[in-house]
Amino acid sequence: GENVEQHPSTLSVQEGDSAVIKCTYSDSASNYFPWYKQELGKRPQLIIDIRSNVGEKKDQRIAVTLNKTAKHFSLHITETQPEDSAVYFCAASRGGGSNYKLTFGKGTLLTVNP
């Protein structure tokens, strides 16, 4: 089955700096890669996703890049703010057909220091 590795497990940055979280996946058939943000005590919520026919996607201060050849994808947050502090999870899925499961990475605790 799919295996998703996520690094780093913790990341501390100063407000205004950029943060990058990286994930690798094992199943070359995976074609959907979402990122979820989970604030303390809250539910995970989707912040951005990318499909395998796209190399990069941006949404304001957040961007995701995908390298299918190397089987890795990354989350980039620019101009970080204290409210960006949370646990971030990457995930991968084959999508379509009969395989609707997401496999999650173990998460990255991002701390943005004022």
Next chain:
Amino acid sequence: NAGVTQTPKFRVLKTGQSMTLLCAQDMNHEYMYWYRQDPGMGLRLIHYSVGEGTTAKGEVPDGYNVSRLKKQNFLLGLESAAPSQTSVYFCASSSFTSGGTDTQYFGPGTRLTVL
């Protein structure tokens, strides 16, 4: 719309007791999922359902059973609770799109402690 709701929010069990966690969604989603979240382990899939009356095993199914008798509800059962099942349980749901897997929407979670 309430989205995805879970009942109860908190529960304490003694080893060997049984309980059922209820997940409900009002978004008419076909797919529903149960995850457990443990520190440093991310979200691990327990069981999932691709439609009413269907269920399938996920990554960590042992010790759990599920049922999807109605499209909007997905029940997770613990027949004989063990301390290793102490965790936060999240339910999620998603719809089908022509492009494949769609966004999973999560419930607020149930914090379960087994003594």
